Amino acid sequence: MDAQGTSQGPILPPAGVVHGPLGWLRANLFSTPFNSLLTVLCLYLLWITVPPLINWAIIDATVSGTDRTACAGASGACWTFVKMRFGQFIYGLYPIEERWRVNVVFAVGILLVLAALSPRVPGKLWSGGAFVFVFPVLAYVLLGGGLGLPVVETRLWGGLMLTLVVATTATVVSLPLGIILALARSSRMPIVKGTAVVFIEVVRGVPMITVLFMASVMLPLFLPPGMNFDKLMRALIGISLFASAYMAEVIRGGLQAIPRGQIEAAQALGLNYTRTMGLIVLPQALKLVIPGIVNSFISLFKDTTLVAIIGLFDLLGMVQTASTNPEWLGSSVEGYVFAAFVFGCFCLAMSRYSQALERRLETGHRRR
């Protein structure tokens, strides 16, 4: 028993416990025979997938040139395709000389969102309000034209820009609609509640494609002759209604998280229903559901790809058309990889943000 008694100086862990990289390896990769086997299997899996991928994507890839011939003979990816079509992937068929307008809208939007969402910048109400009320008008005028700017028809809109326009519009529109639906669903009036329940459950029970079909095929039937919207508008109406049913459920979750005592306290102070909701319950509930709102924006952002099915060309739609173009036949993988990369970056960043926010809200709650 060597461990007996030596009480002078700090006693270090026995030799069996190794620190540093070797100890880390043993503890995390080779702790049991089964774990070692798994590690070896995983390493093998990585070995057969990663090097060929790197070869394809980087080492053997081509970026030079302006058409397919540049890639002839190369075994790797033909990034020339993405390079040449980059503009279309981002802006669709938006006229090249007018693209600055899209850039301005992007820049303003990103600034406002960052200001509204990052914890350190003050004046959230202002930036958030500007994003919801002022920004859409600005974007509408800049993108669509008018007020001296040349008109750009919506059938020319496309690419990432269209994806962002659709997802953002639907989120912004679905917020107020979702709040109304959520309040209606938690109302005690049977007809109000029933209407909300039917709308929410029907919309959530059917695929988004059917809603898009409704909007693109059936809307013209529903409206009186002469009253008509362009394709993008119809898609926006459909997606916004679709999104508001989901938004309603997110917000209802927040409403339910507010303790009953808050409502009772407000009523005891003499506030009526509108004031109770508007001043006490909704501000707290909305703060709680910001992560939920970000999450539904993420899924909306991904679901926007479905507009390709009714003939609008978002980022994926643009990639799809470009890769079926005879000029670039066989470049679909590069296009998909590019689109996946763009979507992946956006969604990952947003979901990380919403996770961080959730953690912050959680600790805030605990402290109370």
Next chain:
Amino acid sequence: MTPATPSTGPAIQIIGMHKWYGDFHVLKDINLTVEKGERIVVCGPSGSGKSTMIRCINRLEEHQRGQIVVDGIELTSDLKRIDGIRREVGMVFQQFNLFPHLTVLENLCLAPIWVRHMPRPEAEALAMSYLERVRIPEQARKYPGQLSGGQQQRVAIARALCMNPRIMLFDEPTSALDPEMIKEVLDVMVSLAEDGMTMLCVTHEMGFARTVANRVVFMDQGEIVEAAAPEQFFNAPSSERTRQFLSQILH
């Protein structure tokens, strides 16, 4: 049922035991012998390593140096030995840790059925006898969520007893309870002690320590500072740290 292997020698023997969490030296040179039928109370300031020490005894934590011998079996990483020791050692937790998806009776029967291969009727009879012993037989069909804290802790004690352990470990069994519930749990523990159960109990209930314990062990910063019979421990502690601790806890 269980092959009775009455080893002579102490119930628990800890010799020169050390434990580290990463670089943090939680337990330093712990030496402690618990004789059969002995009742030991462990106390000490928060974070001193009391929980860690008794959790090492049934291998909920792994020690890195030294020896722990329970009932004649040395604890190694041999899974069979660990299983054997866990069957002989019952444990009661601060947070009860009853299984919320099982009724009280099912909580009690679980281990006898699945570990001891006991037929269900027999296991249920055994369970009911222990529920009577902790004086809540009428709660057998309820779920843990439907019981008060004191009742839950008594169920937890009965659950551990159903395995017929030779040694019972208690980790602050009363500190999650309201004062009026503490007594009902302590009463059960006292009656256990009167029946000669070997007990190792982390608690700050000094009344319990005075009347029931054979020895009181004081731990601070991962070391056993003092171990003495209650009269000596409370009236003439030999170490300054113990005195300080006692003055705080006894006001």
Next chain:
Amino acid sequence: MAVEAKATSSAPRTPVWRDPAIRSLAIQALLLVVVLGAGWWLLDNTRQNLNRQGIASGFGFLDHTAGFAIVMHLIPYSEASSYGMALGVALINTLLVTSLGIFLATVIGFFVGVARLSSNWLVARLAAFYVEALRNVPLLLQIFFWYFAVLRALPPPRESVTLFGAFFLNLRGLYVPAPVAASGFGLVLLAGGVALVAALGLGLWARRRRVATGQDFPAAAVSLGLLIGLPLLVAAATGFPMSWELPALKGFNFQGGLVLIPEFVAMVLAISLYAAAYIAEIVRSGILAVNRGQTEASLALGLSPAQTLRLVVVPQALRVIVPPLTSQYLNILKNSSLAAAIAYPELVSVFAGTVLNQTGQAIEVMAITMAIYLSVSLAISAFMNWYNGRNALRER
């Protein structure tokens, strides 16, 4: 009059607009009027529009001849079949993709979710990468990838990728051997069925007996023997009354065997890999939601790690897992409609697509389509709620 006078004398009279009951009635009446009015307006417009286009309404069209072929049908169908039959074929195809997707996604999802909690750093990292990579890329993009970039890039039938000389993968799909039954094959199937039922019963019985008497029974080994042995025995007795029809290259294409069309393969692959990423997260958080103390208490009682998992952790984790899992299953159903984008013949592409275009009866077609999705959704959630209701927690 008298009543009113009494009311005024005992309490100040409330004006009607301040009476909450009346106010709520008024609001509801108003909403009803608005909803009904809007509905009537839309219907009236629709009626006029349809009249002008000369489209009849009603469900009679379901009996008319469809006149188009469907590449994949599990029930007899030809161009001469009715629209109603086309609907049936499409519905079955939707249900097929959905159920296969649910099955595979659940298996992969549980696997990845557990891997994400592995103590092996590399395994946990790889699982996390899987989840992040698949969750953050739109499903439609993944469907396109599998269909256009992988399956459509396969070689033509003459240069098929071949496995054991029996499986052929090419541009036209995956060709696998098809079982051909001779007389007596029914008996073998029957034996298989009997063995399956017996194995299930045996498992239940063994567990019951274990609990009741404490005696072990090697149920797993016996079941396995039963499952393999019984059908084999019957097959041997009846002289192996089945053969496999191998796909064979005839001219430019394969004949014989079973063919899984690329649209189907792409759809099942994409939908189950995508949903599995979500299910993995659900499983992971379900397992994490079970308090660490539960495991410790179970181990302290002497239960083995495997028993702890089976008797203590899983039952509790399931309670947390099932509700979000249900909504993932519903998502798989709804996402199966994306197959329309690669022309896999399911509900949306056949019925809400081709049939709608041919007949012009948009209202009826969309109503049927949505009603079907709603009822399948309802059936799935009813089942899952029933399942979860069985192990709900009882609290005070």
